[in-house]
Amino acid sequence: MRRRHRYSGIAAAAAFLWLAGAGFAAAAPAGTEEAEVSAPQPAASASPNYGARKALFEETGTITGIRWHDLAAADQYERTINFVKKRSAGDGLVGIYFSPEDWTGLSNPDRGDTSPQGIAAFGGKGVDGDGDGQADRNSDLDRLAAYARQITRFGTDEENLRIGLWEYYQNNRAVERITQFSKIYAAFGTLDLFTHAFPLPLGADYSYRDTWGASRGWGGDRIHEGTDLFAHHGVPVRSTCYGIIEVMGWNPFGGWRVGIRDLNNVYHYYAHLSGFSKEVKTGDVVKPAQVIGWVGSSGYGKPGTSGKFPPHLHFGLYRDNGLTEWSFDPYPNLKKWEREERAAGRKK
DSSP states (O other): OOOEEOOSOHHHHHHHHHHHHTTOOOOOOTTTTTOOEEOOOOOTTSOTTHHHHHHHHHHHHHHHOOOHHHHHHHHHHHHHHHHHHTOOOOSSSOOOOOOHHHHHOTTOSOTTOOOHHHHHHTTOOOOOSSSSSOOOTTOHHHHHHHHHHHHTSSOSSHHHHHHHHHHHHOOHHHHHHHHHHHHHHHHHSOSOOOOOOOSSOTTSOEEEOOOTTOEEOTTSSEEOOSEEEEEOTTOEEEOOSSEEEEEEEEETTTEEEEEEEETTSEEEEEEEEEEEOTTOOTTOEEOTTOEEEEEBOBOSSSTTOBOSSOOEEEEEEEEEOSSOEEEEOOHHHHHHHHHHHHHHHHHO
8 A cells, every 4th residue: 555645735835835934924725635645655675755755855845946955955964963862853754853942932831832923923933834724843844844934044045045054053064064965965866875885895805893992002092983994905995875075185193084974974984095086086975885995004194104004994983963073883884784785795
């Protein structure tokens, strides 16, 4: 049985939300109570609702002028922050979160207020996005409408949208992440971008074990923030994810290194390379298994220093909470990606 999502007619509701959000007087579209939209079904391997979420962003984008991948990027950024802050935006299609105080207004005594007029009187952000007369914090369309209204106060073009995002988050990191995510979504045209690859070709001669947290001495006492994968000099190093190259260049500790940001707001760090692929540069979007460089032994000194240790790939993972980043053990993920890639290869 095909799953159907009842959204009171996405296009009609989106028109209502945009008119209302922009400050125009608008009546709820006639006949929206009974309209139904059939959600596109994602592939069997995709997480639930990728197709339905993309359809919602496209429909809303058509009315508001916001590109679908900008809406998708903002929604995905909110999901990553929800994860680290352990907060829930509900079980709907939209991951954008508003606190009860933000939604209803800080001085509003009724935290469950759904009256658009009452919320507006107290300076709340909540709006009626689906034309049902209620500003419901649990409604996908209401939350999407409220968010769109906040970030488009200066316009919907790329520059003004960045200004609107900064005004909303007051955080350069948030603006940068949403911009990066938007570029990734635009490049591939889908939301289903969460598969991974092992960082080395499975046919290569390599070995690794869990050394995250071990002591390191060069440059001062510190812990090892990654896993070392030992392999021959020149073995290809591959992107483990769909993402965007955030950093590429020299680091005194990591030598020639590449940093890739994925859509889960996780930074993938590849260090001690012997060189970079000429096919990629900072700001480029990459996909799993795409070659970004080669195993080497660079680092622990000024640019060009090499040979102070056996050739290997240092691979690290860092999670972003919107304000700072911290390292976490990549070994379980490496084992998982290696296992999944081997299983996929056997099925071919």
